[in-house]
Amino acid sequence: MENGRRKFLKIAGAAALGLGVKPVIDAVAGADEPVKYVAREGALQAKRWAMVVDTRKFTQELAEECRKVCHAEHNVPEIENPKHEIKWIWSETFEHAFPGHEHEYSDPDVMTRPFMVLCNHCDDPACVRVCPTKATFKREDGIVLMDMHRCIGCRFCMAACPFGARSFNWKDPRPYIGETNDEFPTRMKGVVEKCNFCAERLAKGVMPACVEVCKDKECLFFGDLDDPESEVRKVLSTNHTVRRKAELGTNPMVYYII
Amino acid sequence: MMYDKKLIIPGLVIFVWLMTLPFWYNSGKATAAPEVKIDTPVIQEMAEKKCIEDKQYMREAHMQVLDDWRDEVVRERKRVEVTTGGKTYEMSLQNECMKCHSNKAEFCDKCHDYVAVDPYCWDCHIEPKEKK
Numbered sequence: 001m002e003n004g005r006r007k008f009l010k011i012a013g014a015a016a017l018g019l020g021v022k023p024v025i026d027a028v029a030g031a032d033e034p035v036k037y038v039a040r041e042g043a044l045q046a047k048r049w050a051m052v053v054d055t056r057k058f059t060q061e062l063a064e065e066c067r068k069v070c071h072a073e074h075n076v077p078e079i080e081n082p083k084h085e086i087k088w089i090w091s092e093t094f095e096h097a098f099p100g101h102e103h104e105y106s107d108p109d110v111m112t113r114p115f116m117v118l119c120n121h122c123d124d125p126a127c128v129r130v131c132p133t134k135a136t137f138k139r140e141d142g143i144v145l146m147d148m149h150r151c152i153g154c155r156f157c158m159a160a161c162p163f164g165a166r167s168f169n170w171k172d173p174r175p176y177i178g179e180t181n182d183e184f185p186t187r188m189k190g191v192v193e194k195c196n197f198c199a200e201r202l203a204k205g206v207m208p209a210c211v212e213v214c215k216d217k218e219c220l221f222f223g224d225l226d227d228p229e230s231e232v233r234k235v236l237s238t239n240h241t242v243r244r245k246a247e248l249g250t251n252p253m254v255y256y257i258i
Numbered sequence: 259m260m261y262d263k264k265l266i267i268p269g270l271v272i273f274v275w276l277m278t279l280p281f282w283y284n285s286g287k288a289t290a291a292p293e294v295k296i297d298t299p300v301i302q303e304m305a306e307k308k309c310i311e312d313k314q315y316m317r318e319a320h321m322q323v324l325d326d327w328r329d330e331v332v333r334e335r336k337r338v339e340v341t342t343g344g345k346t347y348e349m350s351l352q353n354e355c356m357k358c359h360s361n362k363a364e365f366c367d368k369c370h371d372y373v374a375v376d377p378y379c380w381d382c383h384i385e386p387k388e389k390k
Contacts, residue, residue, distance in 0.1 A: 037336040037349070139335065147332045148382060180384060183353055188381035203337050 042205035047226035048142040049121065049197055050253040051211075052235045055113050057219035063091035063114045066210040066220075073209045074196075075186040077176030086167040088195040089118040089210060097244060097256075110258060116220075118210075119144060119165040119195035120244060120252030127157035127166065142225075142253060143197045153190040162245050163252075166194045225253065292368040300358045309358075310341050321377075324351060352383045360386040 039045070070089045071078070079085045095102045097115035121144045127136050128144060135150035136157050158166045172189045180186070184200065187193050198208035206212070207222055214220035223230035232255075235241075241255040260266065275282075301307055309316050310323070327349035330336045339347045348354040359365045362385045370377065 035342060036340040037330045037334065038338050038340060038346075039335055040337045040348075043335075043337070137333065139333070141335070145332065147328070149328060182384050185352060185382040185384060188378070203335070 040203050040205075044202040044205055044207075046141050046224035048123075048224060048253070049202075050142070050223065050225040050232050050255065051118075051121075051197075051208075052221040052232050052239075052241065052255045052257065053116055054219040054221075054235075054239075054257045055110075055115055056257060057217055058114055058116060060091065060114045062214060062217060062219070063116045066116060066213050067091070069209045069213050070195075072179065073181055073184065073198075073201075075173075075177050075181055075184055076193075077173035078178065079173075079176050084170045086169065086173065086193060087165075088167075088193070089116065091115065092117045098242070099245075101242075115256065116210075117163065117165070117244070118254065119197070120163055120250070120254045121195075121197055123251035123253060124249065126160035126162065126248075126250055130156040130160040132156065139199075143199055145196055145199055146193065148185070148187060148191055148193070151191040153192065155192060157192055162248050162250065166192050168192050289372065292372045294368050295361070295364055296359070298358060298360045298365075300360065304358075310339065310345075310347055327351075351379060356386045361388060362386060363388060 067089050070076070074088060076086050076088055091114040094106075094111050094113065094115060097117055102111060121142060123138075123142065125136075125138055125144045128138050131137075132154060133150045133152055135147050135152070136144065137147070138144050153168065155168055158168060169187050169189050169191055173187055177186060198206075198210075201208055207215075211220050211222045221232050221235050223232040225232060227233065235257070236255060239257045241257050243252045243255055246252060311319075316323070327339070330339075331349050337349055339349050341347065356362065362380075366379075
């Protein structure tokens with residue numbers, strides 16, 4: 001009897017050990033190379049993407065060109081009704097872009113400039129904090145991005161964003177898109193959308209569409225804030241810049257040279 | 259003991275018949291599984307006519323594949339899949355899958371209609387322009 005129990009325990013122990021080891025052996029012996037996901041070759045990478053707008057050189061025409069190119073690239077509909085309109089990038093007056101900073105003796109030259117505004121891709125984005133489905137999230141490189149598949153259209157993010165950078169699709173946007181860019185999806189009724197810092201272009205190794213438009217004018221800079229040698233850092237260190245509503249603590253990543 | 263047996267039993271029979279009516283109505287009328295033509299001009303020109311995985315796997319798991327792709331592309335900044343065979347594919351429904359499978363009506367819709375599923379891919383993704 002005693003012998004029987006000893007034997008049983010030995011066999012049970014060996015069996016348990018064998019079961020525990022099996023996954024390890026499977027993993028080591030797995031000859032098939034697993035499927036891998038990698039970044040595209042030549043994709044632009046950064047630790048912290050940021051943008052600098054030189055408002056001294058910006059003109060209304062240039063801002064309009066940026067808007068047109070961006071909206072065409074991303075299949076943004078042109079809806080006349082301001083209650084339904086969708087905006088990724090647009091031009092704003094000084095008192096709307098920087099409320100509270102104007103006064104009755106302000107420099108009229110500055111007050112009449114167009115201020116190109118877009119999603120600030122904040123470092124501490126309010127929209128991300130309120131999104132109940134994690135449809136809006138901050139990518140590792142700082143871009144505040146949306147996963148349209150997850151957006152339920154609750155518009156918390158629109159209420160949270162202090163910059164009005166987000167638009168809601170009150171109706172199917174497709175009939176309002178002129179020429180569709182077949183490389184990029186559209187949106188559907190019931191989702192929020194905003195600027196994506198041209199994440200799809202960066203993945204291809206090209207600069208954002210608006211930056212491309214302003215290439216020769218040298219009034220729009222885009223680059224890695226984490227790299228001291230980058231163009232944005234050089235521009236920031238040699239010019240005085242302000243950010244929109246920085247006092248709210250969202251840490252916007254679009255800087256303006258006034 | 260049961261009162262109103264004459265009413266209750268026929269009533270029950272009618273109730274069960276009514277509730278199972280859809281089954282009676284459709285019995286013996288099984289729709290034939292769709293014959294899907296997957297040869298498009300692009301596929302015809304391929305030396306090895308193979309998707310990223312074999313046919314059976316793609317049939318059973320294409321929805322998981324697309325789901326994984328979406329998360330990798332949108333959240334992980336990875337846009338290319340290297341398959342077990344070492345081939346690389348752009349992880350994009352609109353810009354990769356449909357480049358070969360340009361016949362959406364045949365390739366997607368036929369089966370989806372048959373199994374009565376209605377995925378909303380094409381509410382946003384732009385379907386390939388088919389020659390009618």
